[in-house]
Every structure is written in C-alpha cells, then in structure tokens.
Amino acid sequence: MENYTMEGRTYRYYGQEAPLYPFGYGLSYTTFQYRDLVLSPPVLPICANLSVSVVLGNTGPRDGEEVVQLYLRWEQSSVPVPRWQLVAFRRVAVPAGQETKLSFQVVAEQRAVWAQDWRLEPGTFTLFAGGQQPGQQTRAPSEVLSARFTVAGAARPLRGC
Numbered sequence: 651m652e653n654y655t656m657e658g659r660t661y662r663y664y665g666q667e668a669p670l671y672p673f674g675y676g677l678s679y680t681t682f683q684y685r686d687l688v689l690s691p692p693v694l695p696i697c698a699n700l701s702v703s704v705v706l707g708n709t710g711p712r713d714g715e716e717v718v719q720l721y722l723r724w725e726q727s728s729v730p731v732p733r734w735q736l737v738a739f740r741r742v743a744v745p746a747g748q749e750t751k752l753s754f755q756v757v758a759e760q761r762a763v764w765a766q767d768w769r770l771e772p773g774t775f776t777l778f779a780g781g782q783q784p785g786q787q788t789r790a791p792s793e794v795l796s797a798r799f800t801v802a803g804a805a806r807p808l809r810g811c
Contacts, residue, residue, distance in 0.1 A: 678715075678716070679712050680708055680709075680710030680712045680714035680746065681709045681710040682707065682708055682744070682781060682793075683706075683707045683709045684705070684706055684779060684780055684781075684793055684794075684795050685704075685707070686703070686705045686751075687777075687779050688704070689797050690702075690703075692798075692799050693799070693801075694799065694800075695803050696772060696801055696802065696804065696806060696811070697758050697803075697810075699757045700755070700756040700777070701753065701754075701755060702720060702738075702753070702755070702777060702779065703751060703752065703754070704752055705749055705752075706742060706749065706750055707744070707749040707750075708744040708747065708749075709747075711746055713744070713745045713746050714744060714746075715742065716741070716742055716744065717739055717740070718739060718742055718779065719738075719739045719779070719780060719783070720736070720739065720756065720777060720778065720779050721734040721736055721737065721783065721784055722735050722737045722761065722776075722777055722778075723735075723775065723776040723777075723778070724763070724775060725773060725774040725776060725798075726773050726774070727771060727773070728763070728805075729763050729764065729765045734778065734784055735760070737756050738754045738756065740752065740754075756777065758808070758811055761775065761801065762808045767807055767809075768807065768808035768809070769805055769807055770806055770808055770811065771801070771805045772801045772803055774801075775798065775800070778794050779796075780793055780795060781793070782794060
C-alpha cells in the first residue's frame with residue numbers, strides 16, 4: 651500500500667459526500683434550543699487553550715437528554731485536515747422547560763496538525779456547538795451554533811508549548 655491518505659476512507663475526509671447516519675444522529679422525545687455560544691478569549695496565543703460556554707434549553711414537554719457536541723474547523727491549514735473535528739462532547743439531562751449553561755475547554759493539542767510532527771499553526775478557526783454535526787443533511791431536531799476565533803503567533807511544534 652502506497653497511499654496512506656484518509657481521504658475517501660473515513661467520514662471525516664469524505665469531502666462533500668455526507669454519510670447516511672452522521673455521528674450524533676438520533677431522535678428525542680423533546681426539543682432543545684442552543685443559545686449564547688461564547689468563546690474566550692476571541693484571540694488567543696498559539697499555545698493557549700480556548701474556553702467555551704453555551705446555554706442549552708429544553709423547549710419540549712418532557713425531560714430529556716442531549717449529547718452536546720463541539721466541532722472545530724480550520725479555515726486555512728498548511729496540510730490537509732478534516733472538514734471538522736469533534737473536540738468535545740457531553741451527555742446532559744435537562745428537565746422540561748429548564749436551561750443549563752455548559753462549559754468546555756478546547757486545549758491547544760486539539761488544534762495541532764500533522765506535518766512530519768504535531769504542529770500548532772496560527773489562523774482563523776470556527777467552533778460549532780450543537781446536537782449534531784455542522785451542515786448535517788439528515789436533520790435531527792436540534793441545531794448548531796458557530797463562532798470564530800483567531801490564533802495569533804508563529805507556528806511551532808506542539809512539544810514546544
């Protein structure tokens with residue numbers, strides 16, 4: 651085997667073709683609403699971690715559980731990267747009519763790309779938060795919020811942080 655690329659071999663690298671049942675697809679007996687996606691800081695140093703918070707509300711008539719998923723997308727990269735990458739998830743029970751605020755950390759290692767070694771690169775990134783993958787064609791009764799952040803500084807090896 652001479653071609654070790656993952657393109658066309660796993661859902662993360664399918665390009666524009668969407669899988670029939672993407673990660674996180676599922677049904678619920680209630681509905682959820684996401685709001686107030688906050689990224690802090692909006693501009694972070696190359697080795698810093700990103701703090702994320704989002705409010706999840708159960709807008710339906712029954713208590714329910716939602717799997718909150720965070721995906722990261724590189725807007726530009728020096729090497730091929732997935733369309734988006736799952737960086738965090740959490741199953742949350744929310745009573746009917748209630749809301750809960752969730753906090754996550756996206757660590758620098760999750761932004762690293764493989765270029766003969768693990769490297770951190772500056773640039774613009776988009777973070778998605780919701781109950782399904784971004785751009786999912788087979789819709790579950792959920793939504794996805796997005797926000798951008800910028801990484802400043804010079805590219806460096808991950809082990810240099």
